Amino acid sequence: xxxxxxxxxxxxxxxxxxxxxxxxxxxxxxxxxxxxxxxxxxxxxxxxxxxxxxxxxxxxxxxxxxxxxxxxxxxxxxxxxxxxxxxxxxxxxxxxxxxxxxxxxxxxxxxxxxxxxxxxxxxxxxxxxxxxxxxxxxxxxxxxxxxxxxxxxxxxxxxxxxxxxxxxxxxxxxxxxxxxxxxxxxxxxxxxxxxxxxxxxxxxxxxxxxxxxxxxxxxxxxxxxxxxxxxxxxxxxxxxxxxxxxxxxxxxxxxxxxxxxxxxxxxxxxxxxxxxxxxxxxxxxxxxxxxx
Amino acid sequence: xxxxxxxxxxxxxxxxxxxxxxxxxxxxxxxxxxxxxxxxxxxxxxxxxxxxxxxxxxxxxxxxxxxxxxxxxxxxxxxxxxxxxxxxxxxxxxxxxxxxxxxxxxxxxxxxxxxxxxxxxxxxxxxxxxxxxxxxxxxxxxxxxxxxxxxxxxxxxxxxxxxxxxxxxxxxxxxxxxxxxxxxxxxxxxxxxxxxxxxxxxxxxxxxxxxxxxxxxxxxxxxxxxxxxxxxxxxxxxxxxx
Numbered sequence: 001x002x003x004x005x006x007x008x009x010x011x012x013x014x015x016x017x018x019x020x021x022x023x024x025x026x027x028x029x030x031x032x033x034x035x036x037x038x039x040x041x042x043x044x045x046x047x048x049x050x051x052x053x054x055x056x057x058x059x060x061x062x063x064x065x066x067x068x069x070x071x072x073x074x075x076x077x078x079x080x081x082x083x084x085x086x087x088x089x090x091x092x093x094x095x096x097x098x099x100x101x102x103x104x105x106x107x108x109x110x111x112x113x114x115x116x117x118x119x120x121x122x123x124x125x126x127x128x129x130x131x132x133x134x135x136x137x138x139x140x141x142x143x144x145x146x147x148x149x150x151x152x153x154x155x156x157x158x159x160x161x162x163x164x165x166x167x168x169x170x171x172x173x174x175x176x177x178x179x180x181x182x183x184x185x186x187x188x189x190x191x192x193x194x195x196x197x198x199x200x201x202x203x204x205x206x207x208x209x210x211x212x213x214x215x216x217x218x219x220x221x222x223x224x225x226x227x228x229x230x231x232x233x234x235x236x237x238x239x240x241x242x243x244x245x246x247x248x249x250x251x252x253x254x255x256x257x258x259x260x261x262x263x264x265x266x267x268x269x270x271x272x273x274x275x276x277x278x279x280x281x282x283x284x285x286x287x288x289x290x291x292x
Numbered sequence: 293x294x295x296x297x298x299x300x301x302x303x304x305x306x307x308x309x310x311x312x313x314x315x316x317x318x319x320x321x322x323x324x325x326x327x328x329x330x331x332x333x334x335x336x337x338x339x340x341x342x343x344x345x346x347x348x349x350x351x352x353x354x355x356x357x358x359x360x361x362x363x364x365x366x367x368x369x370x371x372x373x374x375x376x377x378x379x380x381x382x383x384x385x386x387x388x389x390x391x392x393x394x395x396x397x398x399x400x401x402x403x404x405x406x407x408x409x410x411x412x413x414x415x416x417x418x419x420x421x422x423x424x425x426x427x428x429x430x431x432x433x434x435x436x437x438x439x440x441x442x443x444x445x446x447x448x449x450x451x452x453x454x455x456x457x458x459x460x461x462x463x464x465x466x467x468x469x470x471x472x473x474x475x476x477x478x479x480x481x482x483x484x485x486x487x488x489x490x491x492x493x494x495x496x497x498x499x500x501x502x503x504x505x506x507x508x509x510x511x512x513x514x515x516x517x518x519x520x521x522x523x524x525x526x527x528x529x530x531x532x533x534x
Contacts, residue, residue: 144472152471179471181464190460190468194479198447211432211439219430219439222401223391227474230443257446257506 003171005115009034009085011102013075016119017091018044019147022051024089025073026148027176032074032081041075048073051148083109087172089141091119094248099123100131107133115165117141121192122248125185126158135160139169142189143178151179154189187252196246197257202230206281207263213281235280239264239273308359309335310421315348320364320390320398327425337421340364346373349385360414360421361385362404367497370405370434382409386418390427391440393482394490402427403438436501445495445507451479452510488516 008024010017013035021044025031035041052069055061061069074081082088088106092098103116110116116138118128129138140156153173157166173180183189188196202216211219217229234242243260250258267273267280274280312331318341321328331339336359340348345364350373355361361384363373370387387405392398402422406415419429432439455462466478483491492513499507509517 150472152468154468154472179467181460181468183460183464183468184458186459190454190465191472193454193459194447194450194469195473197450198443201443201446205439205442208435209433210435210442211430215430215432216439216443218428219391219401219403219432220443222428222430223399223440224444225399225476 003168003175004113005086005168005172005175006030007032007085009082009088009110009114011035011082011088011090011106012092013037013040013044014091016143016145016147018047019145019149020089020091020119020143021073022048022069022148023143023176023178025069028072029176030072030074030084032076032085034076034079034082036077038077041077045073045075079105079109082106082114083111085110085114087115087117087169089117089119091143094120094122094244096123096127096131099128103128103132103138115139115169117169119143122188122245122252124158124187124252125156126160129158129160136162137165139166140183140185140189141169141173142191144191151177152191153178153180154183154191155180156183156185156189158185188249188258192245192249193253196242196249197255199230199234199242200246200257200259200261203234203261203263206231207261231281235274235282235284237274238276239268239280243268308337308417308420310337310339311335313338313340313345313348313352315340315342315344315364318342318364319366319392320388320402325425327422327427330425336360337417338362339421349373356384358384360417362388362418362421365389365405367436367494369436370407374407376407379408382407382411384411384414386410386414387434388418388422389438394486396486400426400428401440402429403440404429404431405434405438406431407434437498441494441498445491445498448479448483448491449495449506449508449510449513452483452512455480456511483513488513489520492517 006029008029008031010021010031010033013033017033021031021033033041033044052061052066056063056066088110090099090102092102099118106116116132116134118125118140119142120128120140121142125138125140129135132138135158138158139161142154144150144152155170155173170180187193205211205216206213213231217232220226220229243264246258246260271277272279275284278284309332311334312328321341338355338358339362341364343366349361349363363370363385365387371381374381374383374385388402390398391401391403404418415431422429430439451465455465462480466481469475469478492509495507495509495513
């Protein structure tokens with residue numbers, strides 16, 4: 001499974017970018033994290049150090065191992081740092097123009113052999129690749145949240161991705177200790193294609209007065225054995241994030257089930273976004289959830 | 293009102309009993325289930341179980357003095373047995389069904405159906421009777437598909453359709469949903485285990501109720517249903533020949 005990949009770039013140091021960087025560095029790859037915002041890099045570094053401190057506390061890693069991992073992780077506000085990378089995984093805002101702008105810059109600084117991977121959850125890999133200047137060397141690599149804990153990666157070739165590109169990225173994914181699954185380049189891939197409409201349907205049941213959130217969640221958890229009910233999950237993710245992803249999916253599919261229910265916008269307007277605002281479908285105080 | 297409910301709960305904890313009325317084979321409870329085993333000969337709560345529970349309810353006569361009357365439902369709405377009245381319907385009568393997928397064992401979840409004016413004390417009594425037998429209860433309004441079928445049937449249809457369209461292999465679809473969302477089973481393996489023809493039956497009822505394309509049985513479910521019918525016809529023919 002020799003991929004030839006030794007140095008990894010991660011563009012974007014938000015929650016996903018920071019998690020992906022942890023996965024790469026933990027697997028032994030020299031990893032550069034690029035972000036134009038110094039404060040975002042500092043925040044990601046702190047979160048990363050906090051994550052590894054817990055790994056030491058729980059006995060999963062030794063302090064020496066953590067020191068080694070952190071020594072392989074470098075933040076950079078200069079895109080020039082990406083020139084050393086054999087693969088760059090972009091995890092920037094879900095906007096095709098933003099991604100095209102980034103990939104065009106990366107194409108200028110990276111050597112021809114560098115592969116580009118996109119962590120997009122809803123946009124087309126083929127469309128993203130079209131703005132890269134190297135559309136045969138672009139592949140979809142959608143990590144699950146939180147990337148540093150979840151093994152699954154949805155991998156999608158674009159229409160012009162070469163077989164070699166896909167295979168190298170696939171082998172690299174496995175070398176990082178992840179579990180890749182191959183999906184078509186299709187809106188939402190597998191997870192979001194099924195999850196977003198399912199969650200919207202649950203919101204519509206609340207909206208129509210079919211059942212209270214706690215009853216819906218209890219039914220789904222007890223009846224089907226799911227670890228979380230859809231409304232608990234939406235509170236955790238945040239309705240603002242759900243709105244963005246659902247609107248992107250709806251724009252690509254025009255599936256009525258992907259259309260965001262009116263209740264979501266009303267709740268966002270009222271500040272009932274979920275755990276982060278203390279109220280969503282449930283009310284929260286600290287880490288305690290009420291209304292269950 | 294709060295005091296009334298508190299007094300009611302106290303009464304339940306000290307003395308309330310339930311009786312079981314059998315009306316055919318029950319999809320929810322076998323004879324050895326704790327709910328059936330814990331029943332008395334008579335009680336303030338009447339639980340009617342079996343495929344003909346609605347008929348048995350109509351033959352039961354006056355039940356207004358009971359704390360609650362529970363009718364086991366199939367795919368039908370509770371209103372089919374109680375009648376409806378301009379959104380003002382509701383009494384001490386509730387519907388229920390223990391959720392199960394096709395031929396699999398029943399889950400521990402009971403969907404308890406109330407109407408707009410169902411008495412809260414009746415809901416409390418029903419809930420406590422069911423919970424005393426170790427069941428979890430989710431309360432819902434009187435709509436076809438209740439909670440779980442309303443949510444999962446479109447998801448199962450979509451999974452079958454996307455499998456046909458080559459989004460991913462069946463194994464990868466299942467693994468993605470297990471690993472990505474922590475579901476105990478992926479949709480394809482689950483439908484294979486519990487019966488694609490059964491999924492057809494469940495989702496066809498919802499399609500007829502809501503005329504929503506999301507409930508229209510997916511091609512693989514239609515094929516499985518047709519195959520089941522053809523096999524039945526073949527078996528019948530061969531039996532009549534012999």
